[in-house]
Amino acid sequence: MSQPVHAVEPRSGDPKITPALIAEHGLTHDEYDKLLDMLGREPTFTELGVVSALWSEHCSYKHSRPLLRTLPTEAPYVLQGPGENAGVISIGDGLAVAFKIESHNHPSAVEPYQGAATGVGGILRDVFTMGARPIAMLNSLRFGSLDSARVRYLFAGVVKGVGDYGNCVGIPTVAGEVAFDPSYEGNPLVNAMCVGLLHETELIRAVAQGVGNPIIAVGARTGRDGINGASFASEDLSAESEAKRPRVQVGDPFTEKLLLEASLELIRSGAIVAIQDMGAAGLTSSSAEMAARGDVGVTIDTLKVPVREAGMTPYEILLSESQERMLVVAKQGREGEVSAILEKWDLTAAVIGEVIAEPVYRVTEGDRVVAEFPGIRLVTDCPMYTPEAYESPEVAALRATDVSLIAERPEERDPVWTLTQILSSPTIAAKTWVHRQYDTTVRTNTVIGPGGDAAVVRIRGTDRALALKTDCNGRYVYLDPRVGAQIAVCEAARNVACTGGRPMAITNNLNFGNPKRPEVYFQLREAVRGMGEACRALGTPVTGGNVSLYNENPTGAVYPTPVVGMVGLIDSLAHVTRSHFQEEHDTIVLLGEPTASLGASEYLARIHDRVAGAPPVVDLNDERALIEALLDAIRGGVVRSAHDCSDGGLGVALAECCMMDRNAQHGATVDLTHWRELPDRGLLFGEAQGRVVVSTNMPDTVLAIAAKHGVPARAIGRVGPVGAPLHITTAGGVFTAPLARLDEAYHEAIPRLMAPTAV
Amino acid sequence: MKFGIVTFPGSNCDYDAYQAVVEALGEDAVYLWHKDHDLQQSDVIILPGGFSYGDYLRAGAIARFSPVMQDVVAFAKRGGPVLAICNGFQIACESGLLPGALLRNASLKFVCEHVRLRVESADTMFTNRYTAGDVLRVPIAHGEGRFTADDETLNTLEGDGRVVFRYVGGPADADEWWSPNGSMRAIAGIVNEGGNVLGMMPHPERAVDALLGSDDGLRLFESMLARVAV
Amino acid sequence: MNRFRIAVHITPRRGILDPQGKTVAEALHSLGFTAVRDVHVGRHIVVELDAANADTAAELTRDMCQKLLANPVTEDFEIAGVAAA
């Protein structure tokens, strides 16, 4: 039953509504019919723009929402689940953590530096608009092969953009991942995650309320930046979107820093009821979403919006994606306080509208109405789609390949050669070239920064800390979306547990191709299913996330990449555990069991240039037991270091334990002959899940704790002196890897590849 | 003793300096607002790190004109102790409190890591709790830290023992000069002629807690306690 | 072959936000330069190269701007002058 909507005269100078114009705005026939039905008349140009933005994939999640509804979102400590600017969990003592991840893939493909920088800016605003002070950033990046000059340009630009923005605002970037694979050529993935801290009492939601309350635009002026950016982010990358370059936006981290301080002061002042970032589809989506959440009407006068350029139309003002802007709903009569706080920070505030009783979304230009919709239907009437889905037969065939038949290369007779080859694969190699450009220590809470498993950030005034990590192996998800997504959750949880953290909750970023292609929608559906299963099994609800579809380029879709951002809680700073060996003579214990499986491994990709086989099987109950056992042992004070086995398998994990920290490199002597029935390459480089390499001075206690949890465990060797080599004995014989060789392979690989790149 | 920490628009290590003084050192600290002409009777002024005015144009070039800087300069001319860290060092150079300039890192990249700093002079109000030759582990995090000055200035600095900290720890030899940012003569920190203004790119306030990797910076703050009359 | 010195101006594209220019303009105002209306900060690049004549030198430089010196997404460039060096 559509409410009556006033007739709205077309604005002189605006284009006529034609089928071509409708198509240009990305509306299908059905969607346009829905619009006509909602309005009961033909839309104006402004209204068409508003709807095209709000009903774009980016704003409406029209292809993913039905799937996202299946994810677990609840736990006693979840204060805010999906649907807000960020998720929020309680961590005790009246403290809470707000966190969310966001993608800026398409903008970064076009302009890596600004694309990445503005991505960081957006996610920062999502977190501080919840009333939280950002305390840590993470980033999850995917690129094509570094052999390509264009890819090196994208990689260098993205890393600089992430760094410059976060460094300037003064938030440490403490963890992340970077992987390289030809499938991301031309369509890099740039996901940024922000974690903030707040008092539960300071939590504020972006819900417009209170008839008569003024709506205030805060921060930077509105320019013609990124108009239609939201629909831009919902299209395949193509020659056309190359032509859309001027839509790229420029970030201003300096203004962001002022906005951050001003916003937190505003929220603490109690003078406002709601605040939201003007992100994708700028003023349009922020105002419409806040109104919908509060089920109220709003009216906005575009003439009152502070603009950067003369002659901007309502259409442009509504859809501009100029950065560093906020929309605030203030308490009636307290506008003065609001502008006083903004003046203190040299920022501008302008009342541009108000909350009204009438259930309409109305935009005026002065006193003439240029757009009017029946309230929340603008948001709620967006069509939802469940496209056809089936698995690509090629992928099924690849998964079915018996990779054990792939013949070894002659060089592999020397396992040290194989090991160094894998260590120097850019996906495995140290990412110091990246995080050396990030301020990892500002705010003086970073206990463990980049370079181990998860990052550890202490909570001042308590004895506790957060453990943070993003993870996803796109190759696994490509070969088996459901299992691959389960593994992404498990690996993130394992990384968190290795530092002594109890996995609490996740945010996630679903980076997929064009959902209208059945094999892509299949990947999306199965990955979300697997993610949900793993989150249920590990008791880590999903508190929010982001969906980025149409990650394609003329050469095809990227690997389906559901990035998991995990937040864990460390109960006592005494439990903080590092991943590299600490003390000579400590016993090395392997928790979990190796298998022969080489499917989907880095070994196959790097040594044999093959992407094939089934990803490692993952048993969610075993993963849970492993985490419990590990945390018991850590809390019992018997674990000196813990490092999970992931990409590259046990061989890489052991090498990393020896030399990942260049300030303290220990050798080790390891005996794996217990698994003599396994082929060496499976034993050393297979990526069996559910494994952690622990070093301890009390092995019996560790083994007993593992047994209690039903986790297979075995002492496999001892930590050697500083600078000694890594000796490994297998059924195939003994080999000795000098640390210098491992160090060189692991630490110099990316610097060497990036050397020729100018800034 | 009371530390006044200036907050410029874009400062982001003011909080770290505050925590170092209050939590690690156990002294008083107040934030000083850039628009005010009020140092609130502070005994020591800290110009903290960050990106004042976004480091636009040149790091420190705009902040130097903040109202509070007139008072800070006057305070320094009266011999008042000023600790200028990172962006604070850049501001101090721009405002003439210290000689030279801090240019974009030779690598053209922002660099964040723990570096080794050698104490070149223990005979300043900022370093009397160290011994010359001590090698400290202190974080750096900057994109424009390449200390640059003409030879005459450099020679004077060396001659007068005003080079306080130097980057060392070359891959080959731990004592070898080795600058992560291309600074001339590997200079990491200097004092003014009066010895009461210290400018340094590394962050002593981030090195006051072993849990975070080093507490080698704490003695710098303790040195001021020892020497500055209250 | 002759040696030429070519000056190139790289400027933020009009309409695209220039936070640096904006901040500098505000700083100039607070310094009392109230007559200032607008400021834009770009790069001034001087390239010295060998070429047969001034035209080819300029041609080469234009090519460099497109390939490397200017960001085609956010910046405009202009060959400001070609002089024999």
Add this chain to the structure above:
Amino acid sequence: MNRFRIAVHITPRRGILDPQGKTVAEALHSLGFTAVRDVHVGRHIVVELDAANADTAAELTRDMCQKLLANPVTEDFEIAGVAAA
């Protein structure tokens, strides 16, 4: 009062290491621009202001350079052009 557009060049003083120029030169070589001998990167600042005439406009701008736009320790500046805007 008239509106003027003044272009200012701010260049790293000769003798002071210009890593950016060096890196750009190398990058140009690796892109095949082998004729490039040398590159220097400075700032190109465009100031728009109101003044009675071109001379006072230039005067004002010179003053801005001395006060803020250029660093006397490491940079030279030059008023490159004054145009009516």
